[in-house]
Amino acid sequence: VTGRVTAEYVGGLLERLRAQAPLVQCLTNSVVTNFTANALLAIGASPAMVDIPTEAEAFAEAASASLINIGTPHREQRDAMRGTARAALAAGTPWVLDPVAVGLLPVRTRLAADLLEHAPTGIRGNPSEVIALAGLGGGGRGVDSVDSADSAADAAALLARRHGSVVAVSGPTDVITDGIDTVRVSNGHRYLTQVTGGGCALGAVTAAFLTLDEDRLGTAVAATAVYTVAAELAAGGADGPGSFAMAFLDALATVDAETVRSRVRLT
Amino acid sequence: VTGRVTAEYVGGLLERLRAQAPLVQCLTNSVVTNFTANALLAIGASPAMVDIPTEAEAFAEAASASLINIGTPHREQRDAMRGTARAALAAGTPWVLDPVAVGLLPVRTRLAADLLEHAPTGIRGNPSEVIALAGLGGGGRGVDSVDSADSAADAAALLARRHGSVVAVSGPTDVITDGIDTVRVSNGHRYLTQVTGGGCALGAVTAAFLTLDEDRLGTAVAATAVYTVAAELAAGGADGPGSFAMAFLDALATVDAETVRSRVRLT
Amino acid sequence: VTGRVTAEYVGGLLERLRAQAPLVQCLTNSVVTNFTANALLAIGASPAMVDIPTEAEAFAEAASASLINIGTPHREQRDAMRGTARAALAAGTPWVLDPVAVGLLPVRTRLAADLLEHAPTGIRGNPSEVIALAGLGGGGRGVDSVDSADSAADAAALLARRHGSVVAVSGPTDVITDGIDTVRVSNGHRYLTQVTGGGCALGAVTAAFLTLDEDRLGTAVAATAVYTVAAELAAGGADGPGSFAMAFLDALATVDAETVRSRVRLT
Numbered sequence: 001v002t003g004r005v006t007a008e009y010v011g012g013l014l015e016r017l018r019a020q021a022p023l024v025q026c027l028t029n030s031v032v033t034n035f036t037a038n039a040l041l042a043i044g045a046s047p048a049m050v051d052i053p054t055e056a057e058a059f060a061e062a063a064s065a066s067l068i069n070i071g072t073p074h075r076e077q078r079d080a081m082r083g084t085a086r087a088a089l090a091a092g093t094p095w096v097l098d099p100v101a102v103g104l105l106p107v108r109t110r111l112a113a114d115l116l117e118h119a120p121t122g123i124r125g126n127p128s129e130v131i132a133l134a135g136l137g138g139g140g141r142g143v144d145s146v147d148s149a150d151s152a153a154d155a156a157a158l159l160a161r162r163h164g165s166v167v168a169v170s171g172p173t174d175v176i177t178d179g180i181d182t183v184r185v186s187n188g189h190r191y192l193t194q195v196t197g198g199g200c201a202l203g204a205v206t207a208a209f210l211t212l213d214e215d216r217l218g219t220a221v222a223a224t225a226v227y228t229v230a231a232e233l234a235a236g237g238a239d240g241p242g243s244f245a246m247a248f249l250d251a252l253a254t255v256d257a258e259t260v261r262s263r264v265r266l267t
Numbered sequence: 268v269t270g271r272v273t274a275e276y277v278g279g280l281l282e283r284l285r286a287q288a289p290l291v292q293c294l295t296n297s298v299v300t301n302f303t304a305n306a307l308l309a310i311g312a313s314p315a316m317v318d319i320p321t322e323a324e325a326f327a328e329a330a331s332a333s334l335i336n337i338g339t340p341h342r343e344q345r346d347a348m349r350g351t352a353r354a355a356l357a358a359g360t361p362w363v364l365d366p367v368a369v370g371l372l373p374v375r376t377r378l379a380a381d382l383l384e385h386a387p388t389g390i391r392g393n394p395s396e397v398i399a400l401a402g403l404g405g406g407g408r409g410v411d412s413v414d415s416a417d418s419a420a421d422a423a424a425l426l427a428r429r430h431g432s433v434v435a436v437s438g439p440t441d442v443i444t445d446g447i448d449t450v451r452v453s454n455g456h457r458y459l460t461q462v463t464g465g466g467c468a469l470g471a472v473t474a475a476f477l478t479l480d481e482d483r484l485g486t487a488v489a490a491t492a493v494y495t496v497a498a499e500l501a502a503g504g505a506d507g508p509g510s511f512a513m514a515f516l517d518a519l520a521t522v523d524a525e526t527v528r529s530r531v532r533l534t
Numbered sequence: 535v536t537g538r539v540t541a542e543y544v545g546g547l548l549e550r551l552r553a554q555a556p557l558v559q560c561l562t563n564s565v566v567t568n569f570t571a572n573a574l575l576a577i578g579a580s581p582a583m584v585d586i587p588t589e590a591e592a593f594a595e596a597a598s599a600s601l602i603n604i605g606t607p608h609r610e611q612r613d614a615m616r617g618t619a620r621a622a623l624a625a626g627t628p629w630v631l632d633p634v635a636v637g638l639l640p641v642r643t644r645l646a647a648d649l650l651e652h653a654p655t656g657i658r659g660n661p662s663e664v665i666a667l668a669g670l671g672g673g674g675r676g677v678d679s680v681d682s683a684d685s686a687a688d689a690a691a692l693l694a695r696r697h698g699s700v701v702a703v704s705g706p707t708d709v710i711t712d713g714i715d716t717v718r719v720s721n722g723h724r725y726l727t728q729v730t731g732g733g734c735a736l737g738a739v740t741a742a743f744l745t746l747d748e749d750r751l752g753t754a755v756a757a758t759a760v761y762t763v764a765a766e767l768a769a770g771g772a773d774g775p776g777s778f779a780m781a782f783l784d785a786l787a788t789v790d791a792e793t794v795r796s797r798v799r800l801t
Binding site: 030032035037038041042043047048051052054055058059074076077159245246247248249250251252253254 | 563564565566568569605606607608609635639640641642727729730731772773774775776777779780
Binding site for chain 2: 034071073075101105107198238245246
């Protein structure tokens with residue numbers, strides 16, 4: 001795998017992203033819309049938070065990619081999410097599912113089960129979410145309380161094969177798999193977990209990267225790599241989560257391909 | 268009172284909060300969700316913005332505490348708020364009411380009257396809001412335009428006795444009462460009024476502290492004390508409200524019990 | 535025009551705004567509520583995000599000004615927007631329309647057409663939006679992809695005359711017209727386009743300035759001038775869009791009339 005998904009490849013995708021400025025539609029939760037849009041702008045993508053019925057479905061056909069994050073799934077947004085997933089699949093628009101708190105809460109769990117029917121190009125979550133999501137269409141596993149991304153590696157691979165998705169599990173080491181090959185990215189900083197949206201915005205950035213190449217595994221790895229290397233750069237000068245969040249947006253905007261190539265730790 | 272609620276006690280609660288990392292459910296307004304979640308994360312609590320019907324009620328039973336802030340009360344959220352208050356009372360989950368602009372606007376005034384029936388553990392507001400809220404179930408007082416928290420001290424004590432709540436009135440000096448005893452906290456900085464959510468996030472932090480001890484007055488005082496001491500620390504190096512907001516999150520994350528003990532001014 | 539709308543006049547309005555602290559009602563999109571409220575607070579206005587039916591209409595009568603930004607127009611907010619525009623016109627409350635992505639998306643395009651019937655005092659948009667909006671009640675022009683504000687100058691003047699509005703088109707040079715006279719403001723910084731809400735918050739600040747004088751052209755120019763000069767000041771010390779956003783709020787709070795007068799470039 002790392003023969004194909006190399007530091008060299010990852011750095012090149014960052015340059016391609018900035019050249020192409022993909023238009024990323026976001027249907028996301030009310031807590032992180034602002035941070036998500038700013039993260040996309042910083043890295044060089046173009047965010048569009050189009051999330052109401054009729055508009056969302058139409059926009060999914062025009063967008064470069066779509067993100068569906070179910071963190072605060074109000075009724076009107078749920079309708080838009082179902083329509084967007086369907087429209088994205090029909091139009092060939094890559095789309096990412098971020099199954100926030102799935103398994104734990106009933107409305108979003110039903111919603112996530114519906115969304116899975118539309119073959120998400122990418123899925124990004126924490127270990128508990130990925131395990132819960134894998135249980136939805138399968139053996140009925142509950143939500144486990146787990147700490148490392150590796151503990152969700154089997155669930156991630158199962159999800160990936162079942163839905164044809166690339167699945168990224170966040171943690172101190174991120175695990176990313178297409179169901180055949182698996183790559184681990186060991187970058188990042190604990191501050192990312194102390195800023196709300198630290199994971200959610202990565203879902204949006206992953207959607208942006210998925211537009212750059214047919215290789216789902218490679219593009220998802222690149223998204224995580226650039227994002228977590230930027231976090232390391234930002235953490236260096238931060239005095240806490242507030243200054244980290246600010247510096248992280250600066251780092252997303254200024255990190256260059258060479259720095260990503262030299263710092264990324266792929267296995 | 269200050270025999271019981273001392274600087275020593277307040278500092279100890281901060282350490283307990285970080286050790287326990289209480290899970291705080293927030294149903295709050297769209298303007299401040301992000302800042303509120305970041306403030307909770309910074310201080311060491313775990314935020315969960317679960318605010319849709321069905322999910323919210325269920326989550327109120329599992330959460331350590333709930334916050335209901337009525338700043339932008341859309342229909343679906345109003346339904347969830349009523350169910351959450353009911354469920355929290357039934358489950359014994361402490362919950363805080365932040366009655367934004369009550370008395371002034373009709374929909375939220377009716378909503379606040381309904382919510383009061385579920386015995387909020389804590390109430391946090393500015394003087395006008397506390398006076399208006401006290402008038403809701405009582406003598407029909409309108410909204411006065413008032414400046415100091417002391418001008419709302421009688422209304423606060425009335426509310427506290429009527430609903431069995433601790434009531435915190437924000438101002439240059441904060442007034443906190445359980446209807447029997449009253450404590451004043453004279454920390455803080457005017458920058459807190461120049462950042463949107465400066466008051467709203469304190470409501471969430473108060474919910475977090477209420478989980479730490481049976482003493483409602485003591486825990487609410489501790490929340491205000493830690494929050495306003497952090498504001499003083501942040502204001503020192505700030506050049507305006509933008510850099511203050513960033514530094515405030517850093518200060519919430521880094522302030523230690525000893526600093527709180529030495530700086531807090533309780534009377 | 536610049537005989538009337540001078541740097542001297544613009545600086546004086548900033549001082550008047552801080553003395554009067556106008557109350558600005560905002561019905562705006564979920565991505566930028568926080569940034570918009572913070573920008574209003576920083577410059578010295580008082581924001582109130584009252585955006586649900588019944589409350590919004592009542593509040594439009596009491597507010598100094600209202601902003602209607604259609605960026606994420608959920609159903610309940612659309613109802614509130616229609617009522618607010620009607621109430622503002624009836625009550626003589628100046629109000630600003632920010633027609634985000636109009637022309638491109640169907641729900642908001644119908645909404646914008648309805649809102650135009652209530653004679654917005656001000657309209658603020660990017661060139662594509664202003665051109666699309668001008669086509670709504672007129673010749674049916676589609677959305678052009680345009681880069682400079684000047685390319686929308688004719689559409690802006692048409693809109694201004696048709697609806698009795700002042701129209702501000704954002705770009706590297708901002709074009710502001712009342713349909714008779716046109717003023718260009720050549721301040722600002724590209725960072726404003728890399729922070730979500732950089733344009734949206736200007737709509738809110740424009741609403742605040744419109745309360746200060748009968749001269750719609752002059753007050754709208756002053757809003758743009760103060761806002762873009764603050765952006766220049768903030769950009770000086772910024773390392774990227776994150777630190778810029780923070781410094782921009784500081785600059786809005788601290789920029790003085792003299793600095794605006796000496797830096798503003800009006801033609």
